[in-house]
Amino acid sequence: MKAAPGAPEAGARQVxxxxxxxxxxxxxxxxxGLAVSFAESGGGWxxxxxxDPLGGDATMRLSDLIGGLxxxxxxxxxxxxxxxxxxxxxxxxxxxxxxxxRARRAxxxxxxxxxxxxxxxxxxxxxxx
Amino acid sequence: xxxxxxxxxxTAVCVLSGCLGSLLGLGGGTFVVPxxxxxxxxxxxxxxxxxxxxxxxxxxxxxxxxxDEGFANLRVAVALEVATVSGAIAGALLAGHLxxxxxxxxxxxxxxxxxxxMLRHRQDRDGLAVPDDPIADALSLHGTGTGTTVRxxxxxxxxxxxxxxxxxxxxxxxxxLLGIGSGAMKVPAMDxxxxxxxxxxxxxxxxxxxxxxxxxxxxxxxxxxxxPLLAGAVALGTVVGARIGSRLLAxxxxxxxxxxxxxxxxxxxxQMLLRGLA
Numbered sequence: 001m002k003a004a005p006g007a008p009e010a011g012a013r014q015v016x017x018x019x020x021x022x023x024x025x026x027x028x029x030x031x032x033g034l035a036v037s038f039a040e041s042g043g044g045w046x047x048x049x050x051x052d053p054l055g056g057d058a059t060m061r062l063s064d065l066i067g068g069l070x071x072x073x074x075x076x077x078x079x080x081x082x083x084x085x086x087x088x089x090x091x092x093x094x095x096x097x098x099x100x101x102r103a104r105r106a107x108x109x110x111x112x113x114x115x116x117x118x119x120x121x122x123x124x125x126x127x128x129x
Numbered sequence: 130x131x132x133x134x135x136x137x138x139x140t141a142v143c144v145l146s147g148c149l150g151s152l153l154g155l156g157g158g159t160f161v162v163p164x165x166x167x168x169x170x171x172x173x174x175x176x177x178x179x180x181x182x183x184x185x186x187x188x189x190x191x192x193x194x195x196x197d198e199g200f201a202n203l204r205v206a207v208a209l210e211v212a213t214v215s216g217a218i219a220g221a222l223l224a225g226h227l228x229x230x231x232x233x234x235x236x237x238x239x240x241x242x243x244x245x246x247m248l249r250h251r252q253d254r255d256g257l258a259v260p261d262d263p264i265a266d267a268l269s270l271h272g273t274g275t276g277t278t279v280r281x282x283x284x285x286x287x288x289x290x291x292x293x294x295x296x297x298x299x300x301x302x303x304x305x306l307l308g309i310g311s312g313a314m315k316v317p318a319m320d321x322x323x324x325x326x327x328x329x330x331x332x333x334x335x336x337x338x339x340x341x342x343x344x345x346x347x348x349x350x351x352x353x354x355x356x357p358l359l360a361g362a363v364a365l366g367t368v369v370g371a372r373i374g375s376r377l378l379a380x381x382x383x384x385x386x387x388x389x390x391x392x393x394x395x396x397x398x399x400q401m402l403l404r405g406l407a
Contacts, residue, residue, distance in 0.1 A: 009272065012203050016193035019339075023189030027368050030361040037358055038133075045133040053132050053358045056172055061353035078357035079350075082182045085364060086346040088189045089339035096207055107268055111208050115340065118214040122344040123351070125222060 011099030015092045022088025029081030037074030090119050135169060136358065140366040142168075143183065147370025151191040152378055154331030156184045156310015156338040159243070161363055162236065163397040167404075171359070173229045177308030178354035181346045183367040184310045188339025190371035192332075200332035200378070202272045202325065205287060206340075208264075212294040213315070213341040216301025221348035224306045234405030236307050240398035243313030244391055259324055264290035272329070285326055293323045297337075305345040310338035328378065335375075 037053065038045065045053065052058065060068065060079050068076025097112030130138070146160035158180040165176035195201040224232070265271060265287040273284045300314035312334045319330035349355055 009199070009203055012196040012199070012201070015203060016196040019189045019196075020193045023186065023193075023368065026186065026189070027365060030364055034136075034358065034361050034365070042133070045136070046131055054135060054171065054175075054356055056175060056356075058356045058358065059175065059178075059353050060355060060357055062347075062350045064353075075357035078361040079355070082346070082355065082357065082360050082364065083350065085182060085186045085189060086343045086350065089185060089343045092192075093207060093210070093340060096203055105269070108204055108207070111211060111268065115207060115210045115214055118211065118218065119340075119344055119347070122214070122218045122221070123347045125218060125348065 010103055011096050014099055015095050018091050018095045019088060022084060022091055026081045026083075026085035026088060029084055030078050031081075033074050033076075033078030033081055036072075036077060040074055090116065093119075136362045139165070139169065139359070140362045143363050143366025144370040144373070147183070147187050147190075147367035148374040148377070149370075150187055150310065150312070150367070151335060151371040151374025152331075152381060153312065154316045154334035154338075155243075155312035156187055156335070156342070158184045158307070158309030158342075159240070159313065160393070160397070161367070162308060163240075163401060165359075165363070166233075167397070167400055173232050174224075174354050175356050175359060177224065177232070178349045179356065179360040179363040180308035181342055181349050182355065182360040183363040184304075184308070184342035185339050185346055186364040187367040187371040188310070188335055188337075188342060190368040191375040192336040192339060194375040195332035195335060195378070198379075199273070200328055201336045202270070202287075202329055202333045203336070204268060204272075205270050205319070205323075205325065206333050206336045208268050208270060208290070209293060209297045209315075209319075210337055210340045212297035213301035213304065213311075213337060214344045216298040216303075217305035217341045217344040218301075218348070220302035220305025220307075221345040222305075223302075224308075225348075225352060225354075227306075230405050232307065232405075233401050235303075237398050237400075237402030237405055239303055239307065239309075239313075240394055240401060244394040244398060246313060246317050248391065259286045259288045262286075262288045262290050285324065285329070288324050289322050293318050296322060301341050301344075304338075304341045305348070308345065308349070310334075310342060312338055331378070 100108040150156045161180040162176045165171045270287040296318035300311040304311040315334040319325040
């Protein structure tokens with residue numbers, strides 16, 4: 001049974017599209033990273049030898065991303081996927097804000113801008129931790 | 130268990146938790162952190178780091194369908210995100226300074242409170258007058274959605290936005306602190322305080338969880354509390370589960386799900402409290 005409760009509101013389809021693209025891209029990168037990691041260390045995973053891929057020694061920071069990608073580290077590809085996933089909701093808010101701005105719904109567009117500024121603040125505060 | 134089997138098992142379990150999280154508007158984190166710590170013996174902080182990524186992934190997977198079908202109220206979601214994101218930033222920063230035992234205890238208490246919320250019988254408020262709300266009027270938050278059944282489509286008026294914002298700040302703080310979606314607090318805030326229909330509340334909560342989770346995820350990623358392969362396995366499982374859950378929302382009887390969820394929630398809550406207070 002397919003539900004059809006109500007017509008989507010202004011901007012909803014655009015936001016849905018952005019979430020689909022971002023979610024799909026992020027998940028694809030994560031999957032690719034896991035596949036590369038298995039290709040590199042599958043033997044170790046099967047026998048439990050080497051560094052535990054799920055342990056504390058395998059953590060990565062955002063600042064490790066560029067270097068990790070340059071050296072083709074599988075963890076960095078997964079991390080990139082995680083970043084794309086984390087950025088997707090923000091892209092959704094940008095899309096909603098833009099749609100509302102075009103529809104001259106200034107208050108709603110203003111609220112979207114405040115949410116985006118708070119996300120930027122989160123990134124800034126996280127970097128100083 | 131070797132790492133490969135562990136990754137496969139974690140992904141499989143996260144399919145189930147993502148499905149339940151999407152259906153109930155809770156986000157998968159409510160189940161993911163207890164599963165990773167209690168069943169797989171992983172470090173609490175790393176489990177939260179993985180969970181917070183999965184929360185965003187699950188929301189991105191489930192929300193498009195809810196938006197397309199008109200379940201989710203985008204205006205309410207973005208308006209309330211001002212409060213949840215503020216709370217999430219505070220919570221995520223605080224989490225870095227709390228001990229693991231304290232996190233276990235807080236998690237156990239939050240799950241117990243969530244269980245109590247679900248135990249409370251929801252009164253039928255049809256016919257009751259909805260107080261006027263200038264904030265909801267100014268932001269045009271009112272909408273159209275389902276009542277008790279899928280075919281029961283009717284307009285609804287949003288009220289007590291200020292109360293909702295206050296409750297959402299607390300929900301955001303818990304989300305940032307524990308790496309969960311805090312849907313157990315968001316859904317009642319919209320359903321009971323702001324008078325949104327239950328399915329609109331659930332779908333809107335799912336949408337909001339992504340933005341709240343993103344605020345926390347940035348902090349965890351910056352701090353180095355994320356193990357990529359763990360977060361990846363958890364996120365993939367959650368994405369698959371959330372997609373399944375979003376398809377089931379319209380057809381699954383909510384009553385049966387609530388009972389199953391309640392039992393699981395109570396068991397996990399007791400286990401977490403025992404660890405925290407031991």
